[in-house]
Amino acid sequence: MRRRLWLAWLLAGCAGPLWAGQLVVRISDSDGHAVGDAVVTVTPASPSAQPVPAPVTRYVDQRDETFIPYVQVVRPGDRVVFRNSDGTRHHVYSFSEAKAFEFLLRPGESSPPTTLDKPGLVAVGCNIHDHMIAYLLITSEQARVTPSQGQVVFDQLPPGSYTVTVWHPQLRPGQAQPSAVAAVGEGTEAQHADFTLSLIPDPRGFSDREHLDY
Amino acid sequence: MRLRLRRLALACLVASPLAGHAQDVSLHGYVDGRLVAAPGERGWVEGGLGKTRYGGGKVEARFGGAALVGTAQLTPSLLAFAGVQLQDGDRTGVDVLEAYLRWRPVSTTRWRGSVQAGAFFPPVSLENDAVGWTSPWTITPSALNSWVGEELRAIGAEARIERRGENATWELRGALFQRNDPAGNLLAVRGWSLSDLTYGIGSRLREPDAYVRDDGEQPPMRYDPFRRIGHQWGNYAQLTWRARGRGRLSLMHYDNHADPQAWQPNEGGERLYAWRTRFWSLGASTDTGSITWLAQAMDGDTVIEPVPNRVFTTRYRAAYLLAGWNRGAWRPALRLDHFSTRELPGTPGLHAGEHGNAITAALNWRPHDWLRLTFEVLQIDSTRTARADYGLRPHTRATQAQLSARLFY
Numbered sequence: 290m291r292r293r294l295w296l297a298w299l300l301a302g303c304a305g306p307l308w309a310g311q312l313v314v315r316i317s318d319s320d321g322h323a324v325g326d327a328v329v330t331v332t333p334a335s336p337s338a339q340p341v342p343a344p345v346t347r348y349v350d351q352r353d354e355t356f357i358p359y360v361q362v363v364r365p366g367d368r369v370v371f372r373n374s375d376g377t378r379h380h381v382y383s384f385s386e387a388k389a390f391e392f393l394l395r396p397g398e399s400s401p402p403t404t405l406d407k408p409g410l411v412a413v414g415c416n417i418h419d420h421m422i423a424y425l426l427i428t429s430e431q432a433r434v435t436p437s438q439g440q441v442v443f444d445q446l447p448p449g450s451y452t453v454t455v456w457h458p459q460l461r462p463g464q465a466q467p468s469a470v471a472a473v474g475e476g477t478e479a480q481h482a483d484f485t486l487s488l489i490p491d492p493r494g495f496s497d498r499e500h501l502d503y
Numbered sequence: 504m505r506l507r508l509r510r511l512a513l514a515c516l517v518a519s520p521l522a523g524h525a526q527d528v529s530l531h532g533y534v535d536g537r538l539v540a541a542p543g544e545r546g547w548v549e550g551g552l553g554k555t556r557y558g559g560g561k562v563e564a565r566f567g568g569a570a571l572v573g574t575a576q577l578t579p580s581l582l583a584f585a586g587v588q589l590q591d592g593d594r595t596g597v598d599v600l601e602a603y604l605r606w607r608p609v610s611t612t613r614w615r616g617s618v619q620a621g622a623f624f625p626p627v628s629l630e631n632d633a634v635g636w637t638s639p640w641t642i643t644p645s646a647l648n649s650w651v652g653e654e655l656r657a658i659g660a661e662a663r664i665e666r667r668g669e670n671a672t673w674e675l676r677g678a679l680f681q682r683n684d685p686a687g688n689l690l691a692v693r694g695w696s697l698s699d700l701t702y703g704i705g706s707r708l709r710e711p712d713a714y715v716r717d718d719g720e721q722p723p724m725r726y727d728p729f730r731r732i733g734h735q736w737g738n739y740a741q742l743t744w745r746a747r748g749r750g751r752l753s754l755m756h757y758d759n760h761a762d763p764q765a766w767q768p769n770e771g772g773e774r775l776y777a778w779r780t781r782f783w784s785l786g787a788s789t790d791t792g793s794i795t796w797l798a799q800a801m802d803g804d805t806v807i808e809p810v811p812n813r814v815f816t817t818r819y820r821a822a823y824l825l826a827g828w829n830r831g832a833w834r835p836a837l838r839l840d841h842f843s844t845r846e847l848p849g850t851p852g853l854h855a856g857e858h859g860n861a862i863t864a865a866l867n868w869r870p871h872d873w874l875r876l877t878f879e880v881l882q883i884d885s886t887r888t889a890r891a892d893y894g895l896r897p898h899t900r901a902t903q904a905q906l907s908a909r910l911f912y
Contacts, residue, residue, distance in 0.1 A: 377527050377576075378527055378576065378579060380579045380609050382609050382610075382611055383611065384610065384611045384612055384613055384667065389611040389612075390611065391609050391611055393579050416579065416580075416607065416608075416609040416610075417527075417576055417579060417582075459748075461747070461748040461749075462669060462670040462671075462746065462747055462748065463669070463670040489747060489748030489790075490747075490748075490790055492747055497872055497911075498531055498634070498872050498873060498911035498912065499533070499633045499634055499639055499869075499875065499911050500632065500633055500634070500639065501529075501531055501572060501574075501633075501634055
């Protein structure tokens with residue numbers, strides 16, 4: 290028994306860094322500022338059979354007439370629930386090809402779970418408040434959303450060649466997504482991929498005491 | 504003035520509990536006080552021929568205006584919108600800027616439609632998208648949009664259809680309206696001006712005293728620009744293309760279809776004629792880095808036929824280019840205006856009408872969400888042949904400087 294545990298530790302913990310690599314992806318804008326809310330997707334050149342994680346339920350909250358989070362990565366089969374934490378009604382909807390839906394949510398209400406089964410991008414809006422926008426990127430690849438520091442780390446990548454693709458809500462519509470090929474080798478040394486994005490203004494409408502959104 | 508302020512304060516008091524308790528009711532507004540260095544010539548608002556809102560050559564503190572805008576989401580698809588304002592000058596007190604009901608059901612396809620009915624601005628202006636139909640860039644809107652704020656309002660219904668594409672959205676709007684029959688009169692009798700004095704329903708516009716006297720009448724002479732004269736329906740149609748990261752382009756045609764022979768009794772028993780007013784309007788906006796560019800052009804005419812077969816036409820054109828620099832709390836803006844009118848039928852060898860240019864430089868500072876300070880200098884250079892009829896030099900040059908403090912609610 291002890292020998293088996295020792296072997297398992299060697300394979301999972303100790304031996305891991307010897308054959309798995311790390312990829313660090315940094316996103317910045319043309320002024321050199323870190324870019325948050327970018328989705329970084331890593332696709333191996335030679336896909337290997339990976340266990341499919343069990344579907345989970347994701348949440349999109351609405352606070353202060355803002356969808357939280359703004360950008361989220363979802364795996365096909367995951368469910369999404371929209372929760373209204375505001376004191377006003379929201380009419381959450383999407384006309385995206387990947388998934389179309391609409392939910393009228395009174396204050397404190399949550400939508401029923403909706404399964405997102407088709408890969409693609411789902412743009413979510415509110416028919417009452419046009420400035421509210423959120424994005425759900427449905428993909429079966431490894432993907433992460435950059436925090437405000439603009440950096441994500443992919444650990445435990447099997448050695449090989451990967452295509453790193455970046456999507457951001459402020460990329461010009463119709464423009465090809467920035468991508469690069471990164472070779473992840475054996476060993477503990479991290480590989481780096483840096484992207485500089487040319488961003489257009491934030492699509493979330495600007496609303497304050499001077500500018501009304503009607 | 505004290506009574507008007509009291510009325511507006513009363514409206515705020517009545518409405519604020521609504522904003523606090525009803526979940527889908529919102530209330531916003533502004534109040535503006537300013538220090539004005541006015542050009543010497545008497546402003547058109549007070550019956551003069553000056554091209555600016557203020558005149559008389561003084562430096563003095565003025566009440567710049569106040570507005571209150573309320574919305575109520577009656578159902579998920581039905582929105583009620585109303586805006587009232589209080590202005591000084593030659594005015595009647597609180598008046599209604601816009602008031603309409605909009606029905607816009609949710610759509611889970613690329614197409615979305617909506618209908619609105621009531622009183623609303625024809626969608627000409629690219630500048631006036633802030634509370635109370637004000638401009639976030641300057642105190643004074645362009646010549647083109649100054650006129651829209653003075654004489655244009657649609658009282659009727661508008662239908663809108665949008666197609667939200669992958670890369671761009673197309674939008675088509677069309678409206679049928681009445682009660683905008685005197686629109687165009689001001690361009691003919693006064694010419695262009697640059698002023699942020701927007702007129703609401705219930706207010707009266709003043710004709711230049713010199714024009715009124717020349718017509719054998721006794722000034723002051725005022726008229727209601729939102730009055731029905733005849734039973735014709737006016738219409739406008741607008742096609743807009745919008746693409747994120749590229750900009751917006753819109754083309755619009757307006758025709759009030761007024762009968763140029765129709766009239767109604769006006770103040771003092773005088774006749775207020777309907778003016779057949781038509782125009783094309785082209786607008787574009789885009790961003791390059793932190794600079795926002797707005798450009799608009801308008802070309803139209805207005806026709807009156809006070810005596811059968813005696814037709815007077817005023818052709819008018821105006822355009823502007825505005826560059827606004829988005830620097831966070833600081834927002835400088837610079838705008839160039841060009842405007843002209845031409846009276847037809849003309850006298851051989853004489854170009855009767857007006858042509859002029861204006862330059863506006865404004866520096867906006869918003870240290871807080873509730874406060875905007877703006878310093879603006881406006882210089883207008885104009886030549887208008889009709890001034891010679893009143894014993895004045897056709898050419899004028901006026902400079903108006905304003906320092907405004909605007910509080911938002």
